[in-house]
Amino acid sequence: MQEYIPIIDISDIYQSDKSKYLNIAQRVDEACRHSGFFCITGHHILQEDIQCVKRLARQFFSLPMAEKQTINILNNHIYRGYSSHEMEQLDSQHSIDYKEMFDMGYPxxxxxxxxxxxxxxxxxxxxxxxxxxxxxxIFETHYSNMTELAKVLFRIIALSLKLEENFFNDMFFESLSTFRVIHYPGLPEQHNRVVCGAHTDYGILTILHQDDVGGLQVKSKDNQWVDVPPIKDGFVVNIGDMMAMWTNDRYKSTSHRVLNIGQNRISMPFFTEPHPNQLIQCLPQCSDEQNPPKYPPVTCRDWLLKRFKTAYGD
Structure with missing residues (x-):
């Protein structure tokens, strides 16, 4: 797994020696070109904060359904709140997702x-x-902390693409980033059932904390499913569709899925997305006459609406 999905220590990006930044950026660039996935350690998100969020999430998901439904995501037009087990379907032609979720965004x-x-x-x-x-x-504080980690990763990505260091951060004002907590119930009689269908993520980057249960798989270039085991004190990071559009597929938005392995699982992705009016279009250095732009320009808002309506239905 480590060769295909490398583990990258980003602690030097917090230091003042900028000569070390480029080493991190080079490793990230290689991972984004190869698999679109990598794991990070050396970040500044405290484990006790993560454990506190997970504890409250488990408490919430254990409540009676009627109580959870008081914040149903369909109560509003902004996709915030609780989704029950079969509400979101990411690959309905091949599998039926079975998970429940809480979503929040920039307030x-x-x-x-x-x-x-x-x-x-x-x-x-x-x-x-x-x-x-x-x-x-607790959740609003964690959202803010994850936003700061996203900005650190954006700096690395900008350097890897030879852009100005704050290129992506400048688009992050009142962003559409979403923090999601997912509960996958243990299904002992349905071992290896696909409980989150194969899909690519919608945004720029996804920063995922997964517990120690496992079940996440990434589709390799030769169409094999590769396990992504949990990394102690680390996050899994993957490229989303918007970054693939920006880079003209130089960076890969890679399909992934989740299998049930018979135990309750908590997964906490932070989906990074810019301001809704931000135009997503091919970067000049990522196209030429032999490799013209593959995707038409689209605003962040319009792209997310398209993907959400597909997953939740119109």
Missing amino acids: LDNTHPEVQRKEPFRGPNQHPEHLISGWTD
Whole structure:
């Protein structure tokens, strides 16, 4: 696994010696070109914070369905809140997903102009504070911490593409990034059932914390499924569709899925996406006469709407 999905220590990016940044960027560039997946260690997200989020998530998912449904994701037009087990389907032609989820995003209050206009994805989060005291502060803090980690990774990606270091960070104002907690119930009688269908992620990068159960698989270039075992104190990072569009497929948005292995599993991806008005179009250095742009320009908002409607239905 390590050869196909390398483990990269990014701790030097937090130091002042910029000569070491390029070594990290080179390794990330190789991984993004090869598999579109890599694992990181040396980040600044505290394990005790992750464990606190997971503890509250387990408490929430263990509640009666009627209580969880009080924050149903379909209560609003911004895809925030709770999704029950078969609501989102990522590869319905080949498998039926079986997972439940909580989604949150960048919080905008009801006075924000975009919220007033009822724009997609824009508004306050639906937190189960009425069910679990302290949830909102812990989850909003974790969202902010993951946003800062995303900005660190964006700097590395920008350097790997020979862009100005803050190229992607400048697009990250009031972003559409989503933090999701997924509960995969253990299904002892359905070992190796696909519980999250094969798919690519929608955004720029996904930064995933998975527990120690396992089950994540990545599709290799020769169409084989490769296990991605958990890395202690690490995150799995993968390229999303928007980055593939920006780089004209120089960086790979790779299909992946999740298998049931008979135990309850908690997965916590942070999907990084820019401001909704950001235009996603091929970078100049990623195309030429022999390799013209493969994708038409599209705004972040329009691309996400298309993908969400496919997964949830119109």
